[in-house]
Amino acid sequence: MENQWFTISVYSENNVGLLNRISGIFLKRHINIESLNVSKSEIEQVSKFTIVVFTTEDWTRKIVGQIEKQIEVIKAFYHTDDETIYQESALFKIASALLFDERQIQNIIKESNSQIVTVSRDFFVLAKTGRRHEIDEMHDALEPFGILQFVRSGRITVTKEAMPITQLLEESIK
Amino acid sequence: METLNAQKPTKNNNIAMKITGAEAIIHCLLAEGVDLIYGYPGGAIMPVYDELYKFQDKLTHILTRHEQGATHAAQGYARVSGRVGVAMATSGPGATNLVTGLADAQIDSTPMVCITGQVPRHLLGSDAFQETDIVGISTPVTKWNYQITKASEIPEIMAKAFYIAKSGRPGPVLVDITKNAQFDELDFTYEKCTKVRSYNPVPKPDLESIKAAAELINNAKKPYIVWGQGVILGKAEEELKALIEKAGIPAAWTIMGESAIPTSHPLNVGMVGMHGNYGPNVLTNECDLLLAIGMRFDDRVTGSLDTYAKQANVVHFEIDPAEINKNVKADVAVLGNAKDTLAALLPFVKENSHDAWHKEFDKKYEEEFKTVIENDIHPTKPGLTMGEVIEEINIAAKNKAVIVTDVGQHQMIACRYAKFEQSKSNITSGGLGTMGFALPAAIGAKQGAPEREVVAIIGDGGYQMTIQELGVIFQHQIPVKIVVLNNDHLGMVRQWQELFFDKRYASTVMVNPDFVKIAEGYHIEAKSVSKREDLKSAVEEMISSDKPYFLEVKVEKEDNVFPMIPSGASVSDIRLK
Ligand SMILES: Cc1ncc(C[n+]2csc(CCOP(=O)(O)OP(=O)(O)O)c2C)c(N)n1
Numbered sequence: 001m002e003n004q005w006f007t008i009s010v011y012s013e014n015n016v017g018l019l020n021r022i023s024g025i026f027l028k029r030h031i032n033i034e035s036l037n038v039s040k041s042e043i044e045q046v047s048k049f050t051i052v053v054f055t056t057e058d059w060t061r062k063i064v065g066q067i068e069k070q071i072e073v074i075k076a077f078y079h080t081d082d083e084t085i086y087q088e089s090a091l092f093k094i095a096s097a098l099l100f101d102e103r104q105i106q107n108i109i110k111e112s113n114s115q116i117v118t119v120s121r122d123f124f125v126l127a128k129t130g131r132r133h134e135i136d137e138m139h140d141a142l143e144p145f146g147i148l149q150f151v152r153s154g155r156i157t158v159t160k161e162a163m164p165i166t167q168l169l170e171e172s173i174k
Numbered sequence: 175m176e177t178l179n180a181q182k183p184t185k186n187n188n189i190a191m192k193i194t195g196a197e198a199i200i201h202c203l204l205a206e207g208v209d210l211i212y213g214y215p216g217g218a219i220m221p222v223y224d225e226l227y228k229f230q231d232k233l234t235h236i237l238t239r240h241e242q243g244a245t246h247a248a249q250g251y252a253r254v255s256g257r258v259g260v261a262m263a264t265s266g267p268g269a270t271n272l273v274t275g276l277a278d279a280q281i282d283s284t285p286m287v288c289i290t291g292q293v294p295r296h297l298l299g300s301d302a303f304q305e306t307d308i309v310g311i312s313t314p315v316t317k318w319n320y321q322i323t324k325a326s327e328i329p330e331i332m333a334k335a336f337y338i339a340k341s342g343r344p345g346p347v348l349v350d351i352t353k354n355a356q357f358d359e360l361d362f363t364y365e366k367c368t369k370v371r372s373y374n375p376v377p378k379p380d381l382e383s384i385k386a387a388a389e390l391i392n393n394a395k396k397p398y399i400v401w402g403q404g405v406i407l408g409k410a411e412e413e414l415k416a417l418i419e420k421a422g423i424p425a426a427w428t429i430m431g432e433s434a435i436p437t438s439h440p441l442n443v444g445m446v447g448m449h450g451n452y453g454p455n456v457l458t459n460e461c462d463l464l465l466a467i468g469m470r471f472d473d474r475v476t477g478s479l480d481t482y483a484k485q486a487n488v489v490h491f492e493i494d495p496a497e498i499n500k501n502v503k504a505d506v507a508v509l510g511n512a513k514d515t516l517a518a519l520l521p522f523v524k525e526n527s528h529d530a531w532h533k534e535f536d537k538k539y540e541e542e543f544k545t546v547i548e549n550d551i552h553p554t555k556p557g558l559t560m561g562e563v564i565e566e567i568n569i570a571a572k573n574k575a576v577i578v579t580d581v582g583q584h585q586m587i588a589c590r591y592a593k594f595e596q597s598k599s600n601i602t603s604g605g606l607g608t609m610g611f612a613l614p615a616a617i618g619a620k621q622g623a624p625e626r627e628v629v630a631i632i633g634d635g636g637y638q639m640t641i642q643e644l645g646v647i648f649q650h651q652i653p654v655k656i657v658v659l660n661n662d663h664l665g666m667v668r669q670w671q672e673l674f675f676d677k678r679y680a681s682t683v684m685v686n687p688d689f690v691k692i693a694e695g696y697h698i699e700a701k702s703v704s705k706r707e708d709l710k711s712a713v714e715e716m717i718s719s720d721k722p723y724f725l726e727v728k729v730e731k732e733d734n735v736f737p738m739i740p741s742g743a744s745v746s747d748i749r750l751k
Contacts, residue, residue, distance in 0.1 A: 013372050017309055017319065024314045065496035071318045071338055074372040 001056040006078050007086060007157045008064060010049035011041055011169055013072040022049060025066045031055050035088070037154030043169055046074060052155045075169055079159055086157040090135045091117070092126040092142055093149035099124055102145055112138045123148055190363050195325035196221035196356040199289065200229050202332035205364045208260050210234045210251065210621060212244035216264025218304060219291030221356035236617075236650065239642035241268050243614035245275020246640070249284045250618025253601045254576055254626070256409070258285045258339050259618060265292045266304030269350070270311065274608055276346045277315040281605030282430060283407060285344035287335050294354040295323045308350050317345030325358035329365070337367035342375025343494045344407060377495060379510035379518055386506045387489045388522030390463050396531045397423045398461035398486075400446050400454075400475075403430035403604075404468015404493060404512050411435065411597045413516035414467065420520065422527040424535050426454035428469050430604040433594035437573070443535045447475045448739045449586040453538030455737070455745040458483050460534070467491040468512045471501035472605065481744035491515050545750045546736050551591060557730030558706060560587040560659050566710055567629055567657070568593045570717040575627040576601060576619050580612035580636035583665040586735045588631045610639030616654045617646055627655070627717065634660040634686050641692065647722045648696040655716050656724045658689055661731045669734045693724035704728035
């Protein structure tokens, strides 16, 4: 079986120790978490972990089984990239002088569909939402001019398929 | 749901009680039916020990000589009784000493609740004296854990801890309680936990998979059962027996499942795994249907997965969905408690006998008997064998003893040759292979089943890992029988060195102390034998004693355990010598 990108979605109680417990499952199998996002979900008081891994489907399935077994996990799923709509966000902090000196930067801003979040005397901040490779491309384009700070969020996803997640969850927590 | 108001002897019973967190912990334990716990005090748990002092008449606390001993004693207690074992320790080193027992209970699915004291809430994270992050440390080795920082959380969390430890696939739970939560007061009422919304302990059996399993059974020519501890934990012994008898299916066990069906049952064909019986291993690769019941295809059972039962349809009866297809792909997975699923299966199964197939097991047994078993239990060479000691114990105890084993050659020999008539009689550290397990586990086993004879079989290496628990046996006069099979080596490791490392005996030779004197130092009656003619009477004397008794048997120093599946080899390639 070949390595592939998988997005694991974990719906859980909001508990202090749970992140440690979940990350331990990856650690135990020596699998790197490529990206991690924790947020509230569509259901009140239920948290959602979105975890991206690059591994085989077999391992992903086993990991999801181990995750779902944890007491405070309500339900866990995994999906391939084809099955989801996914995005990441990034912020670029760049010296303000460049905005005026380098025409190229203005083009990059336009072409990348990014937004200027703030401009001050010393720096401006660009926000970009998109797929990882789009953010990577923008990063590569800006890098030669000098990036003061860069940060990228974990991946967030929703499934294409009308997954009756809410209903599924409600059933499993009834 | 049961509601229980704490009964404080000095105050009016009817009012919801204002009591300290420490006292609340005792009331929680009592409400869960706990009357015996193992542990070791220290600063961060002292308020609870103070309450234990006051509640001595209702709750016995056994001071083990090391916290690891407390966990193994709690495990031994849980394994013979089916109840939750409880261990308690202080923060820091007390808590970290629990880790081996937690890991053992986790991998062997033993219901246990461990309670640890913790530094006061305001000192958390400050590297305070005896602060360790035991919740962080114990996370991978617990089914669940939780840190209580407010007294008011105690009843609900304790109820949840017991429920989680014993429900579904059992396991260890650790509850860490900061010292302020032990001192502070709360309004105490107790409600047993019967449900946790995010937790589904027993998957609902699905009739379709049960029918599919029955169909495979009814069409199989060479069906074969391998059962594990799930049968014992699920109390499914009768259902399993009914199935094998009705369908005429030969059945073998993993060491964790041993004793669920009497050794003498004609369809009990023996032990699978690295040092298991010849037929059960080899014929795994010749059956046409493998029914795996409450077992998890550990690598010590399967050998190489690439060549394991590839020819067979596999039906996996399992309570834990994460075990399905983890190691061996199941053609049919039957989820649920084995007691329920086997009971549901039985009416769909046709009567059968499979005589020719049984004969294949008989033939293989004869081969193994001639090359291995006979020499093990009726040796003609001068040195004593571990096998003949086990055989003498079988005879003296009339196959009725609970056998508690440590880890190594003696463990494999004991599992191979001990005979059982009753379930929950073989207590061993299977998944973790924890040396030092047996002595404290035997204490727990005897206290969990006081009416039964409990014999611990231990190697000279493992014995010295928890030997200090002799203090508990002496202080409380716990009448366990301790047999040390002394080969002056770390026998199992020495065997591997002999077979796979050209006899380079790196650090496996031991110069041992006078074990009899040590036992006598604890005022435990003790004897040592090294001659065959003394063995029988020594074992008889030990079994007939109603007190703690220590027997050292000096066995052959360089014997090997066979058969053996070399690690990574196929079950078909099991070696008889
Ligand atoms: C705590 C621990 N450390 C190391 C081991 C590795 N180990 C497995 S068997 C064994 C030898 C056991 O020797 P002994 O207790 O004398 O029993 P014997 O094999 O001689 O019967 C060792 C060191 C282990 N299982 N547990």
